[in-house]
Amino acid sequence: MQRYFITAEQFGDSDIRLLGEDAHHALRVMRTKPGDKFIVSDGQARTALVAVREAAAEGITADIIEMLPMDSEPNWSVTIAQSLPKGDKMELVIQKGTEIGAYAFVPFESERMIVQYDGKKEAKRLERWSKIAKEAAEQSHRSRIPSIQALHSWRELMKSVDTYDLALFCYEREGDAAHGKGVRTAVREWALQSGAIDSPSILLIVGSEGGFTEREASEAEAAGAVLVGLGKRILRTETAGIVGLTCLLYESGEMGGA
Incomplete structure (x- = not known):
């Protein structure tokens, strides 16, 4: 499943915003449309599975379905x-x-x-x-x-x-x-x-x-x-x-x- 890193400011309580090159990639390369799912992470403390609500050139709004564990990093x-x-x-x-x-x-x-x-x-x-x-x-x-x-x-x-x-x-x-x-x-x-x-x-x-x-x-x-x-x-x-x-x-x- 496609994954994107976003800033903490793009991470809301119940939804997220995908902007800039990431939104362009999702729209033009991945052909993302409402209902599609992908994963986002702020690279610090939050990773979530989201579903697209609105997909437009200025950005993508997606609802948070569930928070995911951040367990893919090595201990060393x-x-x-x-x-x-x-x-x-x-x-x-x-x-x-x-x-x-x-x-x-x-x-x-x-x-x-x-x-x-x-x-x-x-x-x-x-x-x-x-x-x-x-x-x-x-x-x-x-x-x-x-x-x-x-x-x-x-x-x-x-x-x-x-x-x-x-x-x-x-x-x-x-x-x-x-x-x-x-x-x-x-x-x-x-x-x-x-x-x-x-x-x-x-x-x-x-x-x-x-x-x-x-x-x-x-x-x-x-x-x-x-x-x-x-x-x-x-x-x-x-x-x-x-x-x-x-x-x-x-x-x-x-x-x-x-």
Whole structure:
């Protein structure tokens, strides 16, 4: 069933209003008419099944049939910190990461970042990324839309590490079984040391196409991040965060893990 995210102001006591692009999509793409049903959520505390009462170009009014539980979010809040990749790779990370269950995304600058960052395009880029996250959250029936932060410098990212319960730094050298540790080992060691945390916040740090330098790995470790590998194979930058996120949610039991 089609799902839309609306603002708290569009959510009434007994009905809702669907406006703007969402109303256009419902009318022109979904061919919505009076009597049709869909789901709406304010992304915070309310999700409801509604039935269309009036469908017009200026907006759709729908009556609330029943309130629904907001139970589609993972217990572990995983933020993907992604060194800004070239082309549209960040869009793929956001789209697939949202579908899987990422809590938030933090693009950042690193030494081997290939793309040339243009600050003048940041607002437009964030708007595009936010739209992708919203559409992916609707498609995957999320209860909230992941937040996407403005581009961080390396220093800003390192300062944020200790605000999370656990920070994992994906470093290809750690994929070597001779000396590295994987996500499962890191998470289970952390769980033993920290005790039971029902809803931990986790930062997953992923490098650009060129990977991380040894200096960056040392600084991340000094800031409190745990260096981890994602297997013996070298993953593309747009693949690493998706794999790491999936591993974490599996460990949390979200996907049938122990």
